[in-house]
Amino acid sequence: MINVTRLQRDLGAIVGEANALTGDAVPARHTQDLWGSDLVGHAALVVRPRTATELAEVLKHCNGIGQPVVVQGGMTGLVSGGVPNEDEVVVSTELLSRISAVDPAGRTVTAGAGATLADVQDAAAEHGLLLPIDLASKGSATIGGCVATNAGGVNVVGFGMTRQHVRSLEVALADGRLLTLSTSLVKDNAGIDLKQLFIGCEGILGVVTSATLGLQPSAITRTGAFCAVSDVDAALRLLHTLQRRLPGAVTAFEVVWDDAYRTLEPTGVRLPLPFGHPLYVLVECRGSDPDGDALRFASVMEEVQDDVLAAAVAANATELRAFWAARERIPAEILRMQPLFGFDVSVPAGELAKCLREMRFELEKSWPEVKLLVFGHLGDDNVHIAVITGETTRDRKPEVEHIVYRVVTASGGSISAEHGVGFEKRSYLDYTRSAGEIALMAQLKRTFDPNGILNRGRMIPWDGRVSCATGRGRQGGTD
Amino acid sequence: MINVTRLQRDLGAIVGEANALTGDAVPARHTQDLWGSDLVGHAALVVRPRTATELAEVLKHCNGIGQPVVVQGGMTGLVSGGVPNEDEVVVSTELLSRISAVDPAGRTVTAGAGATLADVQDAAAEHGLLLPIDLASKGSATIGGCVATNAGGVNVVGFGMTRQHVRSLEVALADGRLLTLSTSLVKDNAGIDLKQLFIGCEGILGVVTSATLGLQPSAITRTGAFCAVSDVDAALRLLHTLQRRLPGAVTAFEVVWDDAYRTLEPTGVRLPLPFGHPLYVLVECRGSDPDGDALRFASVMEEVQDDVLAAAVAANATELRAFWAARERIPAEILRMQPLFGFDVSVPAGELAKCLREMRFELEKSWPEVKLLVFGHLGDDNVHIAVITGETTRDRKPEVEHIVYRVVTASGGSISAEHGVGFEKRSYLDYTRSAGEIALMAQLKRTFDPNGILNRGRMIPWDGRVSCATGRGRQGGTD
Structure with missing residues (x-):
């Protein structure tokens, strides 16, 4: 057990x-x-460093005595990565929340790990600039957490994931080294780009204490539509036509299957389109021409009319926001339908329809009344799936997980699109990653954190030392 | 010395x-x-593996006997990274040139390391898709080389560097492990994104044997202009206005200073604008509206007329190609003015004018007649500088380098924007990277290539073991 009194003092x-x-x-x-x-978990001791240097010193001290720590940002992750083990010290980044002045010439902003995404978005917006990372949890999610998990969200189809926006990082290593990695420059190929290691590493190789992020000019106009289509192929044709006809303009392309859409029924939310179509798409485009953009968007929508069963084109910004309000309400409504099992997976878009059919087929063998509520980001190969078996307990969670991840893997997908691995998916990592890949992750873990004090047991197993799983899914790794 | 006979046999x-x-x-x-x-260099033995497996076996064999190797792609690098030491076996990727079928649904292409960039571009174009990496050397540069150096080029302002387009890699490690890292999926956050380590590592951590790259829809229209502006600030205002008014459309923003532009004088190339303006800009935008795009572009050009001293707006694609022909001729003309010292550096765009003034001032102390010919990619903070001291020998190269890199470093820049480090810049790496960063690079090198057989001595020093420089430039790394 952890010696709380002594650690609290030190x-x-x-x-x-x-x-x-x-x-x-x-x-x-x-x-x-x-x-x-x-x-x-159990948080026996929470420390809140006031500076990056303090955070590094905390790590150094803990490393010296072999004391494990878990790092916490906004706790908006969904894989229990920040949930403390009994024997861990919680290191919270909440006080590292300073946002330095935006640089409008270089179009960057530097923020402490504990700054919330929403606050950094606001700081950029004051300069007519956009931080193109957007998540429903932006009011709580922190910059450190976004970087550590390579967060995705609703703008990836237009701007890419968090990785693409990171210019430089300040990182504290397990042994207390505090390093600034790379510069705020767009191009900087002077040596290995070390910061890449810490983006999406879920804190197992080091702790992000601040980040300099690239910004984009804010859009002047936004156009969009809520459409019904018959299937995934039609949605993909819609996406590809929009991207070809309005190059660089598509910033969001969200899909919702009818079963998930119907969760809005009891809410009284204004529905952009009636229920009953197979699949719904919310598309948004950015632009700069208040007169012409709506016309051009409407003309593309005409071009794709064979693929669109019904469409509500937003007449103005208010209506577009209403479409988003409907879309963003869906996860919350789904979460009310407990017990359910939620999944964040990637599947090659062209394989998605088949994959979902197969998944339903396999689940129905055990749970004939199973429901799958699905929505996601089709342009990014990413769907969120809620499986409702109809049982009142969560006891058979592993069975459900095995089926879902096995089908996803067989479709060439990934067990984690944007939510990471943490504790939740650790035992499934080898569905997507080969034994060779996991061995390399473990090799990096041993290199950067030989005592295994950082977020121990998340992503890859810990049994007194960093160990490797066996590679059940992917082939291609020799060892 | 290398035992050629025995190695050739084995x-x-x-x-x-x-x-x-x-x-x-x-x-x-x-x-x-x-x-x-x-x-x-001296190429005592060149081996050309026919498959990735053969390449991995070559590495395994060499690793087993401590035999250093150097990996060669198209040899279009400019930092001598592929130049063989006498004691090295040359491993050429030229036979790994297969381009697998383009996947139009997933918008990806998979190519062997030895495929040329131009061939992969062509394969994508056959499907109406664009590989948004473009370099003057595309006819010789290979995909493996582009990935290993995180190549930049003329489209970075629109699409990002090579890193942004890599979905998955096949990599051979020094010990002969052959690993597929990541998937072709847009989003795949299942564990540490290992491929990032090998992008831009210049082959010192592993050898890229093939890559799956993301593609974009090809542009339907291209508009552009060749402009003269008074200074860097005016060019930046032009860029920012274009990016705000035509979101997602700007795909290139090239700048040429007058002295560099004048190298075209004896060539007979058709000049878009006369000499004598301080700075020239070639801008290109993509679009999809054959009727409207030219009008919209012209309207933005009107908006910025206070910042533009003269402008030739391309009337059609032929004229735009002529502008590019002029721009692309410049490096070759500069190279004819030997002896010269060429530099590829990044400087924060807002600091660039001051940095160049300072550089000239410092160089004039030693060479009162010094000429600086400058061109580059302003939207990416990246300029190429040719220093002509007027001396007839290259003997004082280190002095020139020290001055240039010192001034760049003082301006917050990087000694390498897009050309990497190799042998050429190895002794200057610590101008841009802290001692802590370089120590981390060395730590990675030892982890992945403990015998130091891969591209030994490139990027970081080798003196019988991987060693570290001392951090003359940047602060911020503790050790």
């Missing part, structure tokens, strides 16, 4: 007594993912 | 006798960068 000496919390002083939010999770 | 048994070349059978292109370099 780490309190680094971060200040008021920032080393134990017992009843620890807020409940430190023990569980914000949106709930099967895993509920 | 490696010939792997790659086939006809693909293990020595003596006069070795083409001269294996000894030197294609565009020339100060360093001329």
Whole structure:
């Protein structure tokens, strides 16, 4: 067991007594993912470094005594990555929330790991600039968490994932080294681009303490439509036509299957289109021509009319926001239908329809009444699937997971599109990654964190040392 | 010294006798960068694996006996990274040139490391798709080389560097492991994104044997203009206005200073604008509306007229190609003015004018008649600088380099924007990277290539083991 008294004293000496919390002083939010999770941890000691240097010193101290730590941002992850084990010290980045001045010439912003995504978006917007990372959880999600998980969201089809926006990082390593990796420059090929290692590493190789992010000019106009289509192929044709006819303009392409759309029925939310179509698409384009953009968008929509069963083209920004309100309400409504099993997976878009059919077929063998509620980001190969078996307990979760991940893997997909691995998917990592890949991850873990103090057991197993799974899914790795 | 006879026999048994070349059978292109370099090597033995597996076996064999190798693609690099040391086996990727079928649904192409960029571009174009990596050397540059150096080029302002287009890689490690890293999916956050390590690592951590790259829809229209502006600030305002008014449309923004532009004088190339303006800009935008795009572009050009001293708007595609022909001729004309010292550096765009003034000032102290010919990619913070001291020898190269890199570093720039480090810039890496960063690179090198057989001595020093420089430029790394 962890010696709380001694650690509180020693780490309190680094971060200040008021920032080393134990017992009843620890807020409940430190023990569980914000949106709930099967895993509920125990936060025996929470330390809140006030500077990156303090955070690095905390790591150095813990590394010296072999004390494991878990790093927490906004706890908006969905894989229990930040849920503390009993023997871990919680290192919260919440006080590292400073947002430095936006650089309008270089179009960058530098933010502490603990700054929320929404606050950084706002800072950029004040300069007519856009941070093109957008998540439903932006009010709580932190920049450090976005970088550590390579967060996706609704703008990936237009701008790419978080990785694409990171110019430089400040990172604290397990042994207390504090490094600035790369520069704010667009191009900087002076040596290995080390920051890439820490983007999406879920904190197992090092802790992001601040990030410099590239910004885009804000759009002047937004056009969009809510459409019904008959199937995934029609949706893909719609996407590809829009991308070809309005190059660089498509910033979002969200799909919702009818079963998921119907969760809006009891909410009273204004529906852009009636229920009953197989598949719905919310598309948004950016532009700059208040007169011409709507016309051009309408003309493309005419071009694709054979593929569109029904369409509501947003007459103005208010209506487009209403479309988004409907789309963004869906995850919350789905979450109310507990118990359910939620999945964030990637499947090659061309294989998706077949994959979902297969998944339903396999699940129906065990649960004839199973429901699949599906929505996601088709342009990014990414869907979110809620499986409702009809049972009242979560006891058969592993069975459901095995079926879903096996079918996804067989379709050439990935067990994690944008939510990472954490604890939740750790035992399925080898469905998507080969044994050779996992061995390389473990090799990196041993190189950067030989004592395994950082987010131990997340992503890859820990049994007294970093160990490897066996590669059940993918071939191609020799070892 | 290398035992050529024995190695030829052993490696010939792997790659086939006809693909293990020595003596006069070795083409001269294996000894030197294609565009020339100060360093001329000796290719005692060149092996040409026919498959990735053969390449991995070659590495395994060499690793087992501690035999260093150097990997060669199209030799279009400019930092002598592929120039062989006397004791090295040359591993050429030229036979790994297969281009697999383009996937139009997933918009990807898979190509062997030895496929030329031009061939892969052509394969994509057959499907109405664009590989948005474009370099003047595309006829010789290989996909493996582009990935290993994270190549830039003229489209970075619109589409990003090579890294942004890589979906998955096949990589051979020093010990002979052959791994497929990641998938062709847009989103795949299942574990650490290992492929990032090998993009831009210049082959010191592993050898790229094939790559799956994401493609974009081809543009339907191209509009563009050749403009004269008074200074960098005016050029930046022009860029930012274009990006705001035509979101997602700007695909190239090239700048040429007057002294560099004047090198076209004796060539008879048709000049878009007369000499004598301080700075020239070639801008290109993509679009899809044959009627409207030219009008919209012209209207933006009107909006910025206060910043534009003169402009030739391309009336049609032929004229735009003529503008590019002028721009692309410049590097070749500059190269004729030997002896000169060429630099590929990044400088924050807002600091660039000041940086160039300072550089001239410092160089004039030693060479009062010094000429600086400058052109580059302003939207990417990247300029290419040719320094002509007026001396007839290259003896004082280190002095010139020290001045240029010192001024670039003081301006917050990088000693390498898009050409990498190789042998050429190795002793300057610590101008841009901190000692802590370089130590981390060395740590990775030791992890992945403990015997140091891969591209030994490139990027980071080798003196019987991987060693580190001392961090003369950047602060911020503790060790």
